Amino acid sequence: MERIKRSSKTRDFHQAKWNEPIIFELHQPGEKGVELPPVNKEVAAAVGDGTSVIQESMQRKSRPNLPEIGQARVLRHYLRLSQETLGSDFNVEIGQGTCTMKYIPKINELLIRDPKMMELHPLQNEGTVQGMLEVFHNLDLCMREISGMDCFSFQPSSGTQALFAMASIVRKYHETRGERDKRDEIITTIFSHPSQAATAAVKGYKIITLHPDENGFPDIEKLKAVVSERTAGFVVANPEDTGIFNPRIKEFTDIVHQAGGLCFYDQANANGLLGITRAKEAGFDMCFFNLHKTFAAPHMCGGPATGALGVTAELKPFLPAPIVELKDGKYTLQYDLEHSIGKVRTFHGVAQTVLRSYAWIRALGAEGLKEVAKIAVLNNNYMYHKVLEIRGASAPYVKGHRLEQVRYSWEQMTNETGVTTEDVTRRMTDFGLHYWTSHHPYIVKQPFTLEPTESYSKEDLDEYIHALEQISKEAYENPEIVKSAPHCSTIHKMDEQDFLDDPEKWCITWRSYLKKTAVCETIK
Template sequence: MSHAPTNKSSGPMQRIRRDHKARNFHQAKWDEPVVFELHRPGERGVIPPGTEAGIASEVGGAASLIPAAMRRTEAPKLPEIGQAKVLRHYLRLSQETLGSDLNVEIGQGTCTMKYIPRINEMLIRTPSMMELHPLQDPYSAQGILEVYHRLDLAVREISGMDAFSFQPSSGTQALLAMASIVRAYHDSRGEGEQRDEIITTIFSHPSQAATAAVKGYKIITLHPDEDGFPDLEKLKDAVSERTAGFVVANPEDTGIYNHRIREFTDVVHAAGGVCFYDQANANGLLGITRAKEAGFDMCFFNLHKTFAAPHMCGGPATGALGVAEPFVQFLPGPLVVHEDGKYALKDQPDASIGKVRSFHGVAQTVLRAYAWIMALGAEGLRDVARIAVLNNNYLYHKILQIRGASAPYIKGRRLEQVRYSWKQLTDETGVTTEDITRRMCDFGLHYWTSHHPYIVPQPFTLEPTESYSKEDLDEYIQALAHISEEAYTNPDIVKTAPHSSTVHRNDESSLDDPAQWCITWRAYLKKTQSK
């Protein structure tokens, strides 16, 4: 199938060659208001029948069954909208959205966007799953508790840890839980006040330093050595009797895998510190290397990334938190156990850091991850890692051939992702990575730049995972190559993008001013009506 334009317009997409793999794309664009602005008093989607007189006389009004202190004094201010209008509104918004079901989603960088098996989506929508309630008697939830227990055993094998909790609702919450366990561990040994420093690296995710800081730790950050790896000698200088722990991602968010990581954990352990591992980037490690053999005391996986559960716009997510035996007593509880032929929720000892969220994590995400692991098996998990690394290094090789693109720090192979740079292209053309982000949308594609701090100048971060074919990767590469050519020959096409997408240029001047933030419609009304 040819992806060349079929119309005779002289727009920017006309420049794509007929043999080009990048697709001609034009997204639907609706001037669609916020759903609250569609409100019309009296409009209804469904009008339920009234309660029959006999039933009402027998049971009374439903509101009377609610304790007085819990009753609303006025109805919630929800939009009143007819069915057809609701349908049009959300379908229009869906047409303005790209995602892994619609495009080659390698541009989400460290978020590990992969194909979600649709049979697993069917599993979580069965009545037995949809009607689960976290407060029901464990005796009536034996099936899902067995899934929790079996997933615990599986990720123990994958990581080498001795117990897992699925309570954290994200990787960042799992990091906070690990920092809390570090504090509880040192407090139990009478060294809590003395050990007040956490060591991390400049390439690691900012949540590592942020969560440790929330727990009151001072942060020491290691920068790379002359080869681009975290500096081992600087670590040796940094550790002391004040070292509480060492937290790192490996591979880090640039795609750099520190092959000497065991030397780092040995140095920290010799100083009395705890080593905890951010394994959000574990997609290239499954079945090949484990946290235990790397010397870590704790680790977490993002089930909503590595184990093929969806991000769902920030949730429901699960940061699977695993620990070695000396730290099991500190895990958030309860934990699922198998005793006397039954599955139960067992409270943790008093040493536990306590709950980090309500109940026991997201059952649907746990089921998806378990089904994915069981479908693949041990060899299948290794294939996931092998293909992810192969795809990434093919992409790495091809992108470095594009004019203006580079990959700073270490040379040679990377693991499952790379943080690239357009610095040369920006210096030579004035086109920035943000410009290219918007231009990619004209091809039905996009990419993520970087989290702060921007260690890599003019960054863009790609992670192809195991889900994408060579043909998919070639389409993405050719789109980038085409935009690079535009930047050098007609940069205004890129700087004025997008031309065929709903994306636009945002005014970000208010992002650092909380007085201008409006997280909810009610907050928006308060702030706009008070002016």
């Protein structure tokens, strides 16, 4: 029997399907997962009943509405849900372009599950967490070397929150110089992440957006035309979300600085830059990295994410407080920052995420980080050339200058077959894969954005490319196969509905579900 060449075949995949209730519907009164032993009489005599010492205002009036379920049924429930989910540990996850989905070393997951980490509390006395504060401080030193910045805060909980913090610093900086009301404009680019414009707008800034020149680079002549005494700052991603790297970025920051503005750098897409370029040499006053992307910590639905925010020495007094500093041989949380913008998050940062990233950096070292960037760029450019050989696919704008990702287009295929990028998205799940289209607005028509990272082998890339080739072939020969996809998923093509646009149809908690179903029953 001939051996299947996995590098040139799509997988025979079918998503598992379980008619699985939500966990509250599995509730059986009296069913227990753990049977606690009775309290020893001597213990009870020493500590009391355990509740009377709690002041009455803090005591619940009723039991929490939690489901009662045995251990085996809980295990089956979550394992079944996991089988209905694609994720970065389950499939070749190169399709979530701009989000840098990479392999996360499992040994680092063991580190953060250590009881000493699991039991940390953000209000502990500094003297009891010197080890963790040392990790925060050492990661700060690593990030300074990687970026050229002079101080980092790990307080922001995401890249978007780091952007908000940077826009807040820009505003506070100009306020201390008596120019807050005069400088009311922030310049950005159309291919940068929408959060850049959104967070600056939340701070009250007028947004000026640069569109690309004929090659896809931010138009430097347009920058010269819009920069003025009203310019507060310039925020950009480089490479941008298209994957195009602007080699003239220092000219952009120089122009803004000459006008008195600050320059801040979205480095969420930094996987192709480590050890090769730095924010400092590009002329930036601030930058952020997503630990949950470039530095190998999980996204986890935006929960324990961290946007590491770095600034020059001049802007250190404006950072959100506290920051971790080493004084007289002890690590301490420093709150006394003269012009601090205040907290952007209740506590300093997510210790587990910081530890993961620190362990990843220490394991790789300086040369290893540079190797990450080189492999990410190599993988991306291999895929770039292969995808451009697929019928109906293209990569608009400049040829080359692509680093860690590319925003491609199916515009030609759509015009010739009627198959859209959304159709391809659904069809990819039939092969146990998925891809992401683009942020809105779709400046690149019929887009799809791929980022291979350093985690995937040539065989992995070939499997993904072959799936795209197969779908293109189907689109031209039998487009209904693609248009009616998915065929091997638990959920098939949904009718166009307004569920996501109508808050009255949302039930994001069990309590809200009960309330809304009760209302419906009353109406009936």
